[in-house]
Amino acid sequence: MSNLQSQDYIRISATTLTPPSVRRHEQEVAKLIDVTRCIGCKACQAACMEWNDLRGEVGHFEGTYDNPLDLDPNTWTLMRFTEWDNDQGNLEWLIRKDGCMHCEDPGCLKACPAPGAIVQYANGIVDFISENCIGCGYCVKGCPFNIPRVSKVDHKSYKCTLCSDRVTVGREPACVKACPTGAIMFGSKSDMTAWAGERVIDLKARGFENAGLYDPPGVGGTHVMYVLHHADRPSLYAGLPDNPKISALVEVWKGFLKPLAVAGVALAAVAGFFHWITLGPNEVQPEDEAAAAKLINDSQGRT
Amino acid sequence: MSYPRGTIVRNTTAARINHWITAACFVLLMLSGLSMFHPLLFFLSALFGSGQWARAIHPWIGCVLLVSYAGLIVQFWRDNFWNWDDIAWMAAIVRVLRNEEEGVPEVGRFNAGQKFVFWSMGLLVPALFLTGLVIWEYYFGAATSIETQRAAALIHSYAAIAAIIIWITHVYAAIWVRGSMRGMTQGYVTPGWAWRHHRKWLRSLVATGSPGPRPRRAGENS
Ligand code: HEM
Ligand code: SF4
Numbered sequence: 001m002s003n004l005q006s007q008d009y010i011r012i013s014a015t016t017l018t019p020p021s022v023r024r025h026e027q028e029v030a031k032l033i034d035v036t037r038c039i040g041c042k043a044c045q046a047a048c049m050e051w052n053d054l055r056g057e058v059g060h061f062e063g064t065y066d067n068p069l070d071l072d073p074n075t076w077t078l079m080r081f082t083e084w085d086n087d088q089g090n091l092e093w094l095i096r097k098d099g100c101m102h103c104e105d106p107g108c109l110k111a112c113p114a115p116g117a118i119v120q121y122a123n124g125i126v127d128f129i130s131e132n133c134i135g136c137g138y139c140v141k142g143c144p145f146n147i148p149r150v151s152k153v154d155h156k157s158y159k160c161t162l163c164s165d166r167v168t169v170g171r172e173p174a175c176v177k178a179c180p181t182g183a184i185m186f187g188s189k190s191d192m193t194a195w196a197g198e199r200v201i202d203l204k205a206r207g208f209e210n211a212g213l214y215d216p217p218g219v220g221g222t223h224v225m226y227v228l229h230h231a232d233r234p235s236l237y238a239g240l241p242d243n244p245k246i247s248a249l250v251e252v253w254k255g256f257l258k259p260l261a262v263a264g265v266a267l268a269a270v271a272g273f274f275h276w277i278t279l280g281p282n283e284v285q286p287e288d289e290a291a292a293a294k295l296i297n298d299s300q301g302r303t
Numbered sequence: 304m305s306y307p308r309g310t311i312v313r314n315t316t317a318a319r320i321n322h323w324i325t326a327a328c329f330v331l332l333m334l335s336g337l338s339m340f341h342p343l344l345f346f347l348s349a350l351f352g353s354g355q356w357a358r359a360i361h362p363w364i365g366c367v368l369l370v371s372y373a374g375l376i377v378q379f380w381r382d383n384f385w386n387w388d389d390i391a392w393m394a395a396i397v398r399v400l401r402n403e404e405e406g407v408p409e410v411g412r413f414n415a416g417q418k419f420v421f422w423s424m425g426l427l428v429p430a431l432f433l434t435g436l437v438i439w440e441y442y443f444g445a446a447t448s449i450e451t452q453r454a455a456a457l458i459h460s461y462a463a464i465a466a467i468i469i470w471i472t473h474v475y476a477a478i479w480v481r482g483s484m485r486g487m488t489q490g491y492v493t494p495g496w497a498w499r500h501h502r503k504w505l506r507s508l509v510a511t512g513s514p515g516p517r518p519r520r521a522g523e524n525s
C-alpha cells in the first residue's frame with residue numbers, strides 16, 4: 001500500500017522516535033467476521049482481488065474447497081474449509097476467512113528492520129508500506145498468525161490492508177461490502193464488540209453453548225475479530241491459534257538482545273581505545289633484535 | 304614475493320590473500336548485517352545501494368566467507384592446537400597486556416589469544432552460515448517451520464554480535480602489537496619481533512634453518 005498520511009500513526013517499524021501523533025481522536029475500527037453466518041461463497045475473496053487488483057496464478061484442484069491452497073502475495077484473504085465431526089457425530093462445516101488480524105500489538109511490526117515498512121494507524125489498522133520494505137521476511141517470523149507473504153518477483157511483503165485506502169475516505173473494506181449474508185461487519189471496535197455480544201447470546205440460545213468472540217488478549221486484541229460457534233476451541237477452524245502471542249524467541253531477539261549487543265560492542269571498542277592511550281603500542285626493542293641475531297648466529301656457527 | 308634480507312616469513316602469499324578475502328567478506332557482512340540489526344544502524348544499508356540491496360547481497364557474501372574461512376582453517380590449523388604453553392601464557396596475560404613481555408612464557412607461532420580467535424571463528428562462521436541459510440527468505444523461506452526460523456534469527460544475531468566483538472579484539476591486537484600488520488600485508492616480520500612475541504616459533508625455524516612460516520621437516524631442502 002501507499003502511505004496514508006491522512007491517518008495518524010501509533011507505531012512505525014524500526015524507528016526509535018515517537019511517530020507523528022497529534023490527531024489522536026480517531027476511533028479504533030474493527031472488522032467482525034461472523035463465522036456462524038458464512039456460507040463459503042468466497043464473494044469476499046473475489047472482492048479483495050477486485051479492489052486490490054490482485055490476480056494470482058491459476059493453480060490446480062487439490063480435492064478441497066480451499067482455493068488457492070494458501071495465502072500468497074496475490075491472495076490477501078482466503079476461505080479455509082474444515083469438515084469437523086462434532087461430539088454428537090454430526091458433520092459441521094467450519095469456514096473461516098483467513099487473513100491479517102490487524103493485531104493491537106503486531107508481531108510483524110515488532111520484527112521488521114526497515115524504518116517505516118510497517119505502520120499502525122491510530123484507528124488500529126496495520127499496513128505494509130511497500131516502498132520501504134526490503135524483503136527480509138522478518139515479518140513472517142514475527143507474526144503469530146502466519147500471514148505475511150514475501151513476493152518472489154518484487155521482494156516485497158504483502159498482506160491484507162483492511163482496505164486502509166477505503167477506510168481513510170470513510171468506506172468499508174471491499175470484503176464487507178461484498179458479503180451477501182452480512183457475515184462480515186465493519187465499524188468501531190466498541191460497536192463490533194457489542195454486536196458480537198448480541199450474536200453470541202443468540203447462538204447460545206440456539207444450543208451453541210461455547211459460542212464466543214475471538215479477540216485474543218495475547219496480542220492485545222485484534223482489529224479483525226471472529227464470532228465462533230466453538231470459541232473454546234479456535235484451532236478447530238483450520239488451525240486458528242488458541243492463544244496467539246508474539247513468540248518468546250522474537251521477543252528476546254527484538255528486545256533485550258539489542259541493548260546488550262550494543263553495550264558489548266561499545267565496550268570492546270572503548271576497552272581497546274583506553275588500552276591504546278594508557279599502555280600504548282607494543283614495540284620490538286633493540287634488545288629483542290640483538291637476542292634474535294645472537295640466536296641465529298649461534299645456530300649458523302654450529303652448522 | 305621476495306622478502307627483505309634477514310627477515311622471517313610470517314605468512315605465505317596464499318595465506319595473506321586468503322586472509323584479506325575473509326576480512327573483506329567479514330566487514331561487508333558486518334555492515335550489511337548491522338543495518339538490519341538496529342534501526343539506528345539502518346543507514347549502513349546505503350553503503351550497499353539500499354536496504355533491498357543490503358538484504359540481498361548479505362547471504363551471498365556469507366557463502367564466500369564460509370569458503371574463504373575454510374581456506375584459512377587449511378592454512379593455519381596445524382599451528383593452532385592447544386598445548387601447555389597456552390595455559391602458562393594465559394596465566395601471564397596481565398604482563399602481556401602491560402607490554403612487559405620479559406618473563407612471559409615462550410609460545411609457538413600463535414599464542415592462546417590468537418588460537419581463541421581462530422577456533423571461535425571456526426565455530427561462529429559455520430553457525431552463522433547454517434542459521435543464515437534458515438532465514439534466507441528467498442531460497443529457504445519455505446524449507447523450515449517458522450518457529451525454526453525464529454530460533455535461527457535469534458542465534459544468528461547473537462552469533463554475529465559475538466563474532467563482531469571477537470573481530471574488534473583481533474583488529475586491535477594487530478594494531479597494538481607493532482609489526483603484526485606487516486606480517487599480514489607484506490608477509491614478513493623481523494627476527495626481533497619473532498623473538499619478542501613467538502620465541503618458540505623463532506627457535507623452531509632457526510633450529511631447522513627454515514625461512515618461515517613453518518619449521519623445515521627432516522629431508523626437506525631449501
Ligand atoms: C556465513 C554466512 C552468512 C549467511 C548465509 C548469512 C545470512 C543472513 C541472512 C539471510 C540474514 C537475514 C537478512 C537477509 O536476508 O539478508 C542475515 C542477517 C544478519 N546477519 Fe548474516 N549471514 C552470514 C554471516 C554473517 C556474519 C559473519 C555476520 C556478522 C559479522 C552476520 C551478521 C548478520 C546480522 C547482524 C544480521 C541481522 C540480524 C538481525 O536482524 O537481528 N551475518 N544473515
Ligand atoms: S519483508 Fe516484512 S519485515 Fe522485512 S522489511 Fe518487508 S515488511 Fe519489514
Ligand code: SF4
Binds near residue numbers: 107143145146
Ligand atoms: S496478523 Fe500478523 S501480519 Fe497481521 S498485524 Fe498481526 S502480526 Fe501483523
